[in-house]
Amino acid sequence: MLWRRWGPYVSERSWGTVREDYSPNGAAWDFLSHDAARSKAYRWGEDGMAAICDRYQLLVFGLALWNGKDPILKERVFGLTPSEGNHGEDVKDYYFYLDSTPTHSYMKYLYKYPQARYPFEWLLDENRRRGGQGFEFELLDTGIFEENRYFDVFVEYGKASAEDMCVRIEAINRGPDSAPLHILPQLWFRNIWGWSDRRGATPVISDGPTAEGTISLLADDAKAERLKNLPFDYELGKRYLYAQADGKALFTDNETNAQRLFGIPSAYRYFKDAFHSAVVNGEQDAVNPNRSGTKACLHYEYLVPAGGSVVLRLRLTPEMLNSPLEDVDKIINQRRAEADEFYAVIHPPKATEDEKRVQRQAFAGLLWSKQIYLFDVNEWFDGDNPKYPPPGSRQLIRNKHWRHLNSMRVLSMPDKWEYPWFAAWDLAFHTVPFALIDPEFAKEQLFLMLFEQFQHPSGQIPAYEWEFSDLNPPVHAWAVWRVYNMDKTRAGKGDREFLEKCFHKLLINFAWWVNKVxxxxxxxxxxxxxxxxxxxxxxxxxxxxxxxxxxxxxxxxxxxxxxxxxxxxxxxxxxxxxxxxxxxxxxxxxxxxxxxxxxxxxxxxxxxxxxxxxxxxxxxxxxxxxxxxxxxxxxxxxxxxxxxxxxxxxxxxxxxxxxxxxxxxxxxxxxxxxxxxxxxxxxxxxxxxxVDEGQMRRMLIRLLGSEEFLSNYGVRSLSKYHGEHPFVFGNSEVHYDPAESNNKIKGGNSNWRGPIWFPTTFLIIESLRTLGAGYGDDFKLAIPGDPRGEQNLLEIAGEIANRMISIFTRGADGRRPVYGGTAKFQEDPYWKDLILFYEFYHGDNGAGLGASHQTGWSALVAALIEDWRR
Structure with a gap:
């Protein structure tokens, strides 16, 4: 477990979340915006790019960039909301999780940073004009990547030991001209000291010792406020961030800039947004001249030649080292080689090289999407400071029956931008591919949803942050049984303790379902x-x-x-x-x-x-x-x-x-x-x-019909029949929509009228496998248009699995269906092997839709590759 103490447990968006919402009406997106995020200290967890932190997120390391033209530092990714014209919440940046081991001994991340000014206003105005109709207006549509005028910013992490993290940042200029780039690695303490009537003691970051060819920062929490929610004392001790000597250290505090946000004076002098003010606006008095604070950065400024690159090496370690950067490349290369060896064993022998690439990036997305989920619902309801209680209406908006929920856990998120909070049925599906690479983590995740601080005393499993009382499908028992058997197959022995303790809690959950619904x-x-x-x-x-x-x-x-x-x-x-x-x-x-x-x-x-x-x-x-x-x-x-x-x-x-x-x-x-x-x-x-055999045959004929459910890429959520024959009830109708739906019965992500979804199709494949093993060749059907004629149910399950896998792999035409008609992803050598795992997929052509980094349940493709290529 020590090797998991540090990992990518930092959200990519804490602004606009329920936890950070202190509004009277529960409109989280409107309360804390992306524009305010750089100036507002977060209460329940940090966000950042390519960021890492310790197990309880006391200390965070993350990346900031500036191209000399953007109006703000690039510290966090940007996106839009349904009210801003999007179909749903959607990130408008391009970043990729390229690799990770289960212990995060090696990790690799890529952000594509435009050299021109980021078109915030254009993205917002054009999507508002479209009003959620037709295609969304994406960053690629602005032409900002034309002539390859952008930087590929790669961030690699390699652990020299469980506590010693080497970092290599390489920025490659893909464009035809030299271009300026500021790189600002940031180190900061999460603000746990400023939320009560009595302000707690703060940790401190200051100049650290110099070593050969380096500068450093020293982060020390020895005199800081301690975490109150743990049954033991937790502290980090001293941490040194060593870096190349051509940078400049800047210091501030992780405090809210009340003057900028609320127009009121602040009790503090230096704020969270100081580096933006100093670097972008040239306000040098924004940073602390005394060279200490709770937030610091190392500022590097480069002119990157066309086709060239700059490399920055750093090391975050608890040790004082004489030559800290000397072996950074060696350690990272060694950990990368170990990752290659690990996945060479994981990949099934019948998988193609392209399928292996897809599977490995699916695993990387899962691993990078782990997040420390900090939320004490009781404290959120009561407020932090009795002098400033939350509005009374908060008690009526959401989650009033969930005061027991208290989390300081690392959880698997659907993604860390659109869904930077757990969703119970998503998480259950995540554990299946997780079990292929880290069965202990998979089992831990399943039990956490049944743990007393999550599962309601009534037996209900919490659904998701926006409304824990909502009902997700009861898939937890299926996931427990599936993961148990996967682990048993690999280990040669089942984990009875895990199975038994989950079973006892599932009994309570079952009773709740029966009594409730x-x-x-x-x-x-x-x-x-x-x-x-x-x-x-x-x-x-x-x-x-x-x-x-x-x-x-x-x-x-x-x-x-x-x-x-x-x-x-x-x-x-x-x-x-x-x-x-x-x-x-x-x-x-x-x-x-x-x-x-x-x-x-x-x-x-x-x-x-x-x-x-x-x-x-x-x-x-x-x-x-x-x-x-x-x-x-x-x-x-x-x-x-x-x-x-x-x-x-x-x-x-x-x-x-x-x-x-x-x-x-x-x-x-x-x-x-x-x-x-x-x-x-x-x-x-x-x-x-x-169903009996006759009824099953009738259902499957519909399921396998190309003009009903089965497309070339999986099973549609609604029959294509309803394209020509919508169902009408009163003033409402259900019409086949293979992409984003125009009907928003339940919020901005209502897209179950035609698209293909991985979790539901995965369960269809699972059921057909079970039935195929039971009936064998006694039960056969033909898939219309398939020249192989009648097949048994196991063979049909394999065919559907192959269609799902083909969403991501290159076809005979060299194109990946997941990227539809987006030429950059289909043709450009620097884009075409970068895989995004979307929330759902077009019912007719397989193009990715919805959240572009919803690795979670779409990572089930890794399990399909395992099941059908082993």
Whole structure:
């Protein structure tokens, strides 16, 4: 764990987040802007470019740049919000996570920095003019990269030891003319001293010792305020930042510039934005002439020749060294070589070189997107200083039932710009590719969501920062079971302690789901939006008028899957403790009740299954017994396929209590089990599927139809059928939109009406693998247009996986579908092998859409490469 003490645990955006929102109306984006961010000290965590910090983010090192033309220092990446005309929150810079090992012994990052003035106003004005319609206006569209007039700024880290970090920054001028570049490596302490009535003692950064050919900074927290939320005393001790001697040290304090932001005098003299004022505006009195403070930088100024580069070497270490920079290159080269050796073992043998490149960058994105998540909800509600309490309206806006949530954990984020906060179902999917490279971290992440300081006493798992009480799909049990088996396969032995402690907490979570979202007690679930935003015709997050209830195929399907996951975990635990057999039986029977209810609904006039269409639909039920079936063919109706398991009689032979009662239930409750527990006598096994073979075939014919769900790049979230046949309900309609949707039922990221999403398609592939292993060649289908004819379900799963992988790899035409028609990414030698992992993908052409650095669940492509190239 010592080697993980330092890592890239710094957000790329703390401005505009819920934690930093002190507004009376909860409009976080409007309260703290990008423009204000350079002047406002953060309360709950720092942000920066290519930044690293210690485990509890006392000390941060990050990169700042200036091209001599920008109106501000480039200290953090820039982006827009839905209210500014974007489809969603979206970064408007180009940066890439190129490499990292699980311990962060080696890391590599690239930022493409334009040499012309950054067009902040143009990006904002043009996107506002477009109003969220059509394509967004991106930085490449401004022409700022024409003639390659930009710098490729590479940042490499290599650890000489767990606490000793070597840094190499190389800026390459890709343009035709010499160009100025200022490089400002920054070192600062997070402000933990300024938030209470009694101001705490501060750490200090000052000039450090000189060594051969170097200057240095000394950061010392010996006399500083201590972290109050830990059960032990935590301090860093002295840290030396050594650097080349041709730079100049500048000092200030990590304090808010109240005069600039609020027009009021400040009690302090030097502020967070001092380096901007000194370097960009020439205000030399902005920095501390006494050469000390809580924030410092080393200022280097270069004229970089056309096609040439400058290299800056630094070292952040707890040791006083005589020749600190002498072996920086050697150490970084050694760690890079070790990273190459590590991934050479990780890559599956049948992967192409391009697939290996994609897989490695997917891993890099996951690893760079780890972040220290600092948030004490109780303190956030009460306020830091009793003299300045937060507005009373804060108690009513969000998260009022989550005062117990208190985090000082390093968590896996969907990304660190658009989503610099955890999302529970995203995180569950992250752990699958993580388990390939760092199974201990994957297991830790899964348990953290079940830990007392996260999981609600009621059993609910927190959804995401904007509203912890929202409902994400119950995928946690699936992820626990998946990661456990991946770890077991590699280690040769399962981590029973991990599985058992997660299982106990998942039992509470299951009980919460049953009590919360099965309002009628008939095993048909409501559940709300469940992460699928605008997939249906009404907002599923809102309470419906007149006592109406939306009975959801996806919520009910997810719960069927949840039951089977818990059944499997219980059987695994029963190998050493027979007491778990009864729990396995309980979840099998609950699965049966759910599966039967989806097609029977207690003998009422309707069910979620539609026999005429051969598909599952949501049903809007009114108090008087009337109903309206939402005939929208979407992922909502495919989710029931996720509930799939095979029970071989030979495998349960040792579980006598389970087997005896299982067989009794199958025999004596045939009216329930016949529809979702199917015996294959020749194989002496039961297929547990909510649909029978006939129903499954009808669903899969739709799933595999190119004019319905299956595109060349994966499974669409909404059938293409609705392009010509929109579903209309009242004044609303659902229409097929393969890219960003014009309908924003739930915020600015409502894009479930056609695009391909990695997590949902990954689960389809998982289910088909399970069913394919169970049915074998007894169940075959043809994919329309595929010359291979009929294939079994395992082969079909592989075909869908190949289509998902092909989003990122170069096709026969040399182009990567993920970049659509963007010529720079398709043709330029300095761009075409840089992979971005987007939030979702165009339903027809596979182009990346939404958040451009949503590595999180799109990193599942690394797991697909492992599964289908091993």
């Amino acid at each position: 099965d309002s009628a007690g008939n095993n048909v679930f409501e559940g709300g939006f469940l992460g699928l935003d605008n997939i249906t015709v009404i907002d599923r997050s809102e309470k419906l008028p007149g006592g109406a209830v939306l009975e959801q195929s996806d919520a009910t399907g997810w719960m069927g899957m949840f039951c089977l996951n818990l059944m499997r975990i219980a059987l695994e635990l029963a190998k050493e403790n027979k007491a778990y057999e009864s729990l396995a039986l309980k979840f099998f029977e609950h699965y049966i009740y759910i599966g039967a209810a989806m097609k029977n609904m207690g003998g009422r006039k309707y069910s979620l299954w539609d026999e005429d269409d051969g598909f599952f639909y949501d049903v809007l039920r009114f108090p008087d017994g009337s109903f309206n079936k939402f005939r929208v063919r979407s992922l909502v109706g495919i989710v029931p396929l996720y509930a799939a398991e095979t029970l071989k009689l030979d495998d349960i032979e040792t579980f006598q209590e389970f087997k005896t009662n299982f067989l009794w239930f199958v025999k004596n409750r045939k009216q329930l089990t016949d529809s979702c527990c199917h015996y294959i006598e020749r194989k002496r096994q039961y297929e547990l599927t909510i």
